[in-house]
Amino acid sequence: MVDRYYAELDQAEKEKRPVAYMLVGGNLTEIVRSFGYEVVFPEIVALNCAIKHKSLDYILQAEAQGYGLDVCGYVKNDLGLQALGGNTPFGHIPKPDLLVCSFSGCYVYIKWWEALAETLNAPLFNFDVPYQRTEKPLKEDIEYMVAQLWDFIHLLEKRTGRSFDMAELKRVLERSRRAEELWVKYLEAGKHRPSPIEAYFEAVFYMFPINVLRGTDQAVRFYETVNAEVETRVKEGTYPVPEEKVRLVVEGVPPYTNYRTFWDFFRKWGAVSVAATYPKVGGLFDMGFYHDPSRPLESIAEYSLGAYVNQNWPLRRQLIRQYIKDYQADAVVIHGIKSCRSFTAGQGDLRDWLIHETGTPTLYLESDHEDPRYFAPAQIKNRMDAFFESLDQRRSSAAATPGRSTP
Amino acid sequence: MITCGLDLGSGLIKGALLEDGRKLLATASRPTKGNATQSGQLVIDALAEEQNLMTGDIAYLCTTGFGRYMFPTRQLQVSDITSSARGAVFLRPGTRHVLDVGAQSSRAISVSEKGKVLKFKMNEKCAAGAGRFVERCSKYLQVPLEEMSSKALTAEKPKLISSVCAVLAETEIINNVAEEVPLADILMGVYLSLAQRAYALMRYVSIQPEITLVGGLVHSAAMVKAVEQTTKLKVNAVPEAHFAAAIGAGLLGHQRALKLARGGGVAA
Amino acid sequence: MALVQIRSPGNEDALAAPSGLAFSPDLREIRALRGLDETVRMARELIQDNTFPTARAWVKGGGHAAAFFPVYTPQELAHALGLLPVTLHGGGEELEITHADAALGSFLCSISKSTLELAITGRLDPFGAFVFPYICDVSRNLEGIFSRLRPNAVTHMLHLPQNFTSSAAVPFLVAEYRRLLEKLERVAKEKYDPSALTDSLQVYQQNRDLLRQLTELRRKEPWKLPSTELYFLERLGDLVPAEVQTPLLRHALDEARERSRPKRDAVRVLVVGPFCEQPTPDLLALIEEAGCYVVGDEFNMLRRWTPKVELSGDPLENLARAYIESKVDIGVRATPMPKGESIVARVGESEAQGVLFLTAKFCEPALEDVVLYRRGLEEKKVPYLHLEFEEKSTSYEQSRLQVETFVESVLFD
Amino acid sequence: MKAAAGIDIGSTTAKCVLLRGKDIIGRSLNPVGVNIVRDAEEALRLALQDARLDRSEVGFVTGTGYGRFKISFGQLTVTEISCHAKGAHFLFPGTRLVIDIGGQDTKAIRVNERGEVADFAMNDKCAAGTGRFLDVCAGALGYDVAEIGPISMEARHPVKVTSTCTVFAESEVTSHVSRGKDPKDILAGLHASIANRTLSLLQRVGIEPEVTFTGGVSRNEGMVRALSARLGLPVNVSPLSQYMGAIGAALAGQERLDGGVAS
Ligand SMILES: Nc1ncnc2c1ncn2[C@@H]1O[C@H](COP(=O)(O)OP(=O)(O)O)[C@@H](O)[C@H]1O
Ligand SMILES: Nc1ncnc2c1ncn2[C@@H]1O[C@H](COP(=O)(O)OP(=O)(O)O)[C@@H](O)[C@H]1O
Ligand code: SF4
């Protein structure tokens, strides 16, 4: 499906269809697509480059332009790639006709899109999404966002010469909603013991349609197939981790440069993630939010507001606590990203809170999502071994002396 | 008029004697040990002796390098980036890009045809990218410093060092030895890693031929080869380039002396 | 006059008994007018005392204080409620970080860590409220950590709009300010009164006018007012109410104008980047010593952000509108015009010969802008230098070398 | 009863301990060089010699430390984190917090009343603040690591060392020397700077008495004192502290032997 997406982009470029660049968090894919745009998500391009071990070349190119060591790897991957002509191992990335910055959850978004606008000389629309600090969205926030969405729609009308079709948008949102429900069904399969899904490593691959292809039939069909597969797994007893020993909640962006190696470290200990926060960067559908065709723009605004990293720490903590409970997890693994402050700043405090206030054993690991220079396999493995070793030990001694709880 | 440039480096004090800012008369060096003023004086004495001069014959003394403020009888001090650039262009007039790899730091400098610094970049906080690293490897691997380069040149499959930390890189090297990677491959890996770090600096200031290597690593043919391989460009390396900063300081001293003689100038 | 009344040897663990400078609740020791050198010295001492002596004195006298993280926060709101607004500009070079690392992470700017360290070690106890603007992800997340650490204090993450063209931005910001006001009311135990806010706007307007005159004097005749002095004069406003700082500024301005000092052969530079974390005073001094005149900078952007706030009409709306309409170009807001053009224009306005990018290590907003700025400068052949700094550093060899080279490259031919 | 051997292959040294029941009957310490397999064998050989024991008397070999995967003749590998916890608990049963400072890393380990790891944290990023840091700085001042602890304790005006990088700390040390600072004071500054960095690591797991200090750096009295002062708590140190990982490994092996696993 990913291949098909890049082929589609290629096609769009050949046919000279307009291309918009968008960010995953709080994206406006439904509206933009309804005006005939193809959409490029540079974050997804970047992570694909990392998986294919190409990111370092682009990063070094960006560093030669002056981007410092500490700048987000996605940004450097993207700007380096642009400077080198946009050719990736999986296809050519067309230049943007429009840059849509959904400022939802990460400040770097603003800087990144600014740099793109200046480098590629493309028009930029800033969709300002307030940070979510209360459980329910505030009325003023929604009003502010809806007003901006109308500005945006008018901009699109002007640029494409098309007029906005609310009925069509509602139909698209209906399909979004279908896909979202199916995705949630998939995620919640993690509640079974043993878990028929891998809610981090596997879900990260499956989150592509929910972020990128929302509103298409293709996305709906995809999740139908996935869910059928999950049912077969349950029926046949074939689980992603054959012998489930530890159930984990995982927090943080994965190290895409060493994705397989990292996953293997978990499998070796029979550890399976039953829930994870990262697949919710697009939106917290599993917490009851769905796009709503009867309140089209309002629900789009709520969607943008509700992206995982756009939630403040008290809300993030609450969510993780909920996952631990609902998914009967034994431990939490936090993966900190050196160059991503949005996710990472405060994860140490989260770790402290998990251990001391919820009594959940928690492991903190650190590397980078894009930059292979920061993945130290021996160090990471050592930490994981020690963590699972101690978990194992405490469990067996708790079993030997009943009535004593593990600290 | 005879001017002297004195480069008080962290490992070595280097001196150069120039005539009329045009002719390089002599160079000399001494290790930096103990009192910088004394070691510096030793270098000046050696230069004077070689040319049969009295110290008083030196019209102007300009210092540079890490210890440029530590030499009380100087008339002027300039930064070693400024002076290396001048020195490199003096030695190789076509130079537009200077790479200076010294004991503790590496710098890439883009220069005008007159040797004026246009842009420069030095290695960041991490100490992994400079000559001291080669010295430590030489100690660790028990290969004399002078032989490091020639051994490295026999490498067939250089083994790169991935660690960004100079200290952890040592551990990595030990692991390589344990895994029976040939010594030459490890050594060439050291130079290539240095060259790669340098390349990042060079790209930052934008690379333009000709490139001239200055600083202590000019003596290492392996370093020259590594930089050429990494940048895919030809690199000038002449032995006098170890004295580039001292030469540059001598040149700037000459300029300044002329200005003073003419009674003008406010620079510095 | 003796300013220093109690001075502890900087013993970390003796914090239970607050150390440092001590003042009376009306800060009358600070209000007393004195010569420029004395004012600067006093400001410097105050700033380097990380136990917040003015806030402690204020609270001891029965008042309440609110702390604001940089860069822009509408401190007028706190002022109107009778709170002492204090800007948290990090822990300075003396503070040892031992607790905060654990909560944050390794790859973060120092100011975030030192601010947290100040809180953990009890130095922020005088404050009843903590406001963090959304200037970057770090500042934003810090609010969440503070809310856990200081459950009894009020904390607020202030969402400053990034869409400056939307007609809904002002109403949104007014609503946002109202939310903040409600929280501050709880701390102040006072109700918001629009006419009090109008008065506060006026007090701040005067303060900003003086600061502008001072920076203007420095731009024109930098030898009369070195940046190291201006810096402390400005930062005094971090710790004392505007009406206390203003007369001191006026006095300083008069004296500086009258100074006769020789003009040095130095390079005029515009300093860009240190809008949040602050370099050490020694680093600032080094820049001038090595042959620069700083003729423009990004310190203390708080007071430059809204050059003029309308005084008639609804004060809350005026304050919000002034923010939205501001044309400031800085790393922590969406850009009003292309960065490359903007920096060239700023160089022109300050008549600088070059730009010195002085960015805090790990400060992403500043780091990312440097690239775009650089491009603009290179096109116009304006020389520049990029230095990174940390709140705490004692070794300046590398910085000195680079600044000297930069100066030499401009001065020598 | 057969003996259990624990071998700890660290970044700088290989340590081996032989345990029979509750008694440490032999031990050895040798530097690791380029051939880790051989160093491990050597460590075991030396320990056997120390205990006057024959190889056949050893029923179980456990490896730990960074080089644990290279101990091809062992039956089990355990991370040094678990081993230091176990070892510290064995020698000081009241231990709740272990500080291990070795050649290239520093670890803070919180242990429960059974000597199991409850939580741990390690230094990241780089080699700053580790044994290597002390080695390099000692070298820059012309001392041996074994001397610097006692010397540092004679300081009267410790200088401040801020460099976070081992390599740059070396040049900071040199520049203090050239400015005429007393080596005692510089050393005291270095020790204080490591103590401070270690404290911040300990904060991650939470500080709880009793505290036991292990790893090679615990042999440095100056460091023990600096840490204890910074913590405001007494710190357990045993003459066997550097062997703690190996002791833990041997204990893990002993458990297996008791559980009936034969070699
Ligand atoms: N004869 C030599 N053979 C090989 N390498 C050398 C030789 N002399 C010096 N070097 C290298 O050069 C470095 C010193 O360079 P130099 O430019 O003199 O530094 P500095 O100016 O900082 O003292 C040493 O660290 C070493 O790696
Ligand atoms: N006698 C001693 N006095 C002080 N420090 C010592 C002594 N012996 C070793 N050390 C320190 O211990 C470190 C090695 O510790 P160790 O725990 O053996 O490391 P590793 O397990 O990583 O090899 C050395 O770097 C050195 O700083
Ligand atoms: S959320 Fe993190 S990874 Fe994503 S763009 Fe922001 S900084 Fe980069």
Ligand code: SF4
């Ligand atoms: S990684 Fe190594 S070289 Fe870099 S700062 Fe740390 S100790 Fe120094």
Ligand code: SF4
């Ligand atoms: S220094 Fe930079 S990264 Fe740090 S809080 Fe301030 S603006 Fe954010």
